[in-house]
Each structure stands twice: as C-alpha cells, then as structure tokens.
Amino acid sequence: MTVPILKQGPFLIATIQAALTDTDVLRLQEDVMQQVTRHRSRGIVVDVTALDVMDSFVSRSLRGIAMMTRLRGASTVIVGIQPEVAFAMVQLGMSFEDVQTALDLEEGLALLQARREPGDGAG
Amino acid sequence: MAEEVEAATNGNQQSADLLKELVAHLSANRTNLRQEWARRIGEARLLTALTPEEIFNEATSVYDNYVEVLETGLVEALQDYARNLSERIIPRGVETDEVLGIVLLLRDVLARSLFQKYQQDFAYLNKVLDAYEPAANRIANTVAINFVQERERVIRQQQEAIRELSTPVLQVRERLLILPIIGVLDGQRARQLTEQLLRGIRANRARVVVIDITGVPTIDSTVANHLVQTVDASRLMGASVIITGLSPEIAQTLVTLGVDLSKVNAIGDLQGGIEEAERLLGYQVSLGEGAADESR
Numbered sequence: 001m002t003v004p005i006l007k008q009g010p011f012l013i014a015t016i017q018a019a020l021t022d023t024d025v026l027r028l029q030e031d032v033m034q035q036v037t038r039h040r041s042r043g044i045v046v047d048v049t050a051l052d053v054m055d056s057f058v059s060r061s062l063r064g065i066a067m068m069t070r071l072r073g074a075s076t077v078i079v080g081i082q083p084e085v086a087f088a089m090v091q092l093g094m095s096f097e098d099v100q101t102a103l104d105l106e107e108g109l110a111l112l113q114a115r116r117e118p119g120d121g122a123g
Numbered sequence: 124m125a126e127e128v129e130a131a132t133n134g135n136q137q138s139a140d141l142l143k144e145l146v147a148h149l150s151a152n153r154t155n156l157r158q159e160w161a162r163r164i165g166e167a168r169l170l171t172a173l174t175p176e177e178i179f180n181e182a183t184s185v186y187d188n189y190v191e192v193l194e195t196g197l198v199e200a201l202q203d204y205a206r207n208l209s210e211r212i213i214p215r216g217v218e219t220d221e222v223l224g225i226v227l228l229l230r231d232v233l234a235r236s237l238f239q240k241y242q243q244d245f246a247y248l249n250k251v252l253d254a255y256e257p258a259a260n261r262i263a264n265t266v267a268i269n270f271v272q273e274r275e276r277v278i279r280q281q282q283e284a285i286r287e288l289s290t291p292v293l294q295v296r297e298r299l300l301i302l303p304i305i306g307v308l309d310g311q312r313a314r315q316l317t318e319q320l321l322r323g324i325r326a327n328r329a330r331v332v333v334i335d336i337t338g339v340p341t342i343d344s345t346v347a348n349h350l351v352q353t354v355d356a357s358r359l360m361g362a363s364v365i366i367t368g369l370s371p372e373i374a375q376t377l378v379t380l381g382v383d384l385s386k387v388n389a390i391g392d393l394q395g396g397i398e399e400a401e402r403l404l405g406y407q408v409s410l411g412e413g414a415a416d417e418s419r
Contacts (some may be wrong), residue, residue, distance in 0.1 A: 083321030088358035095355040102361035
C-alpha cells in the first residue's frame with residue numbers, strides 16, 4: 001500500500017493510512033525525497049495517526065526521512081503518534097530525540113509555518 | 124445393594140424428620156432463645172456499634188432466617204439477607220470477628236437448648252446433633268462469607284475511587300494542562316498517570332503540561348525513570364512537560380541514584396512552572412488597571 005503525498009503550499013503532507021510493510025516504508029522514503037526535490041518543499045508533515053503499532057524499522061525509517069529531508073533544506077514533523085504508541089516507543093528506546101513531533105496535522109503545519117516566518121521577512 | 128440404598132434413604136428420611144422436629148422446637152422457643160442470644164451478644168460486647176434495640180431486631184431476623192434455612196435447606200434467602208445486613212452494618216464499623224462471633228453464639232445457644240431438651244436420651248441427642256451441626260455450620264459459613272465478600276466489594280470500590288481521584292488532569296488555560304500529584308507514587312500509579320496524561324494531551328490538545336509533585340514524599344529510581352519516559356512520550360505527542368515541586372530531598376536522592384534527568388525541564392515551584400508554561404505558549408500576564416490601583 002503506497003502512501004499518498006499531497007502538496008500544500010510550500011509543504012508536503014504524507015498520511016500513512018494503514019500498517020506499512022518494510023517495502024512500503026522504503027518506497028515512502030524514496031517518494032518523499034523525489035517530491036521534496038521536485039517541489040522545492042520547505043517542510044514535510046508525516047501523519048501516523050492510523051498506526052497503532054510502530055516497529056523499530058518504521059520508526060528508524062521515519063527518523064531517516066527527517067535526516068534526509070534536512071539535507072535538502074526541508075524540516076520534517078511527525079504528527080499523530082497515539083498515546084500507547086508513544087509510550088511503547090519510549091520504552092523501546094526509540095524516543096525520536098532529534099525529530100520534531102506534534103499532536104496532529106494542524107499543529108504540525110503550524111509548527112512548520114512558525115519556523116518559516118522569521119526567516120521569511122515578508123511572512 | 125438395594126438394602127443399602129434403602130438404609131441410606133431411611134437415614135435421609137430420618138435426618139429430615141429430625142430437622143423438622145428441630146424446627147418445631149426452635150419455632151416454639153423463638154422468644155426465649157432470641158432473648159438469650161441477644162443477651163449473650165451484649166455480654167460478649169459484640170456489635171457495640173449498634174443499639175440494643177437494633178441488635179434485638181437484627182437477632183430476630185437472623186433467627187427467623189436461620190430456622191427457615193434449617194427447614195428448607197435453601198440458603199439463598201439467608202444469603203440475600205446476609206448481604207443486605209453486611210451492607211447496613213459495614214459502614215457503621217462492624218468487624219468480621221463480631222459477625223462471626225454472633226453467628227457462632229447463635230449456634231451455641233441453639234445447641235445448648237437442644238442439650239437441655241434431650242439430655243435424658245443421649246443416643247437421640249446425638250442423632251439430633253448429627254442433623255443440626257452440618258446445617259448450622261453451613262449457615263455460619265454463608266453469613267461469614269457474605270460479610271467478607273461485601274467488605275471486599277466495598278474495598279474494591281474504594282480502591283477504584285481512590286485510583287480515579289489520584290491523578291486528575293486539569294486544564295488551566297487553552298493548551299496548558301496541570302497534573303498535581305499527591306501521595307506516594309508507586310509503579311502502578313505511575314503507569315496510570317502516564318496513561319491519563321497522554322490521553323489528556325490528546326483530548327485537550329495540550330502543548331505544555333506541568334506535572335507538580337510537591338505532594339510526593341519520595342520517589343524511587345523506577346518511578347523516576349518512568350517519569351522521564353513519560354516526558355519523552357509526551358514530547359512524541361507534541362507536548363512539552365515541565366516538572367515542578369521536586370523537593371530538595373528528592374532532588375538529592377535522584378542525583379545520588381544517578382537518574383538521568385537532563386532532558387527534563389524542572390522548575391522549583393508550581394507558580395514558576397505555570398509562568399514558564401505561559402511563556403512557552405506566548406501568553407503575557409499583566410496586572411489589570413483596577414488591581415494596580417488597589418495595590419498602590
């Protein structure tokens with residue numbers, strides 16, 4: 001199952017809709033990088049609300065996306081981590097320390113917008 | 124074989140007859156035995172939480188139920204009564220040993236009256252007791268078990284209530300939650316706290332959470348690590364956590380234990396924590412004109 005990536009102004013929104021296989025995850029990484037390059041996006045929101053489990057491969061790959069997009073000048077926000085998932089991740093030692101997180105899509109976009117504005121001058 | 128069966132049936136029949144006789148005896152002497160029982164309850168200083176009239180009324184009901192069980196062999200009515208009685212007397216501080224005590228007293232009072240009645244014929248007395256004892260023990264059992272069950276039900280209910288009360292999640296401003304924690308934090312409570320907090324973040328769309336542990340006397344390393352994990356998990360959900368009210372003793376203990384709290388945003392007291400939270404959220408609090416005038 002592929003993850004749709006939508007363009008919203010200067011940002012991209014990738015909404016994961018069901019549990020992902022390892023292939024899907026790698027495909028998502030690839031797609032995000034292509035889209036970031038094509039649209040010259042400044043930020044990506046990855047919405048994981050639909051995931052009720054997050055294994056180490058998925059979380060490592062999401063972190064990977066954040067690292068890769070940074071190299072293209074775009075920041076990544078992971079949004080919608082469920083309470084149970086959040087605590088399970090921390091217990092497994094995957095606490096996403098260098099990745100930005102937000103409650104939901106709206107918050108994530110607001111966060112990216114806020115980052116952009118100071119440097120933008122015009123706003 | 125057939126003889127044996129017949130003998131057994133005879134035996135049963137005989138014991139049923141004996142019970143019938145017993146019931147007739149107990150019904151005939153209802154007033155006396157009841158009074159004797161109530162007197163002995165008073166003597167043994169049981170059920171001191173109840174007035175003598177109440178004891179007598181309850182004694183009457185128990186006595187009638189008792190006789191009924193002997194007569195019918197069905198304990199359901201007695202069970203209901205025992206549960207109902209327990210519900211009424213537990214809140215008044217009646218203890219398990221008192222309930223056991225009064226039931227055993229009744230058994231003794233009735234047994235005495237049987238001794239008295241059949242003292243001439245020892246063999247017959249033996250048979251009567253054979254019929255009486257199992258039934259009486261079963262009754263004592265039923266009452267005691269129902270009392271204990273009711274007590275346990277009350278205890279469970281209270282534990283539930285305490286657990287719910289123990290971790291309130293309060294919203295003080297838009298996107299700002301406060302969790303005041305009072306009392307000892309054990310593993311179970313810490314887990315519950317995490318769960319409530321993470322749900323609270325989601326439900327209130329919180330961005331900053333202040334956990335106030337002024338009311339927590341001690342913390343061990345397991346709970347401290349759990350707190351750190353909670354802080355991390357909250358961050359994954361997009362909320363930052365401020366911990367306030369770490370007492371000097373707890374602070375020393377945690378550092379001595381080597382718990383890594385470097386990622387935790389800690390502030391001395393709740394007031395400071397709320398001010399910091401407001402700053403993070405971009406609130407600016409100022410005294411209104413009226414207040415300023417008054418303070419002058």
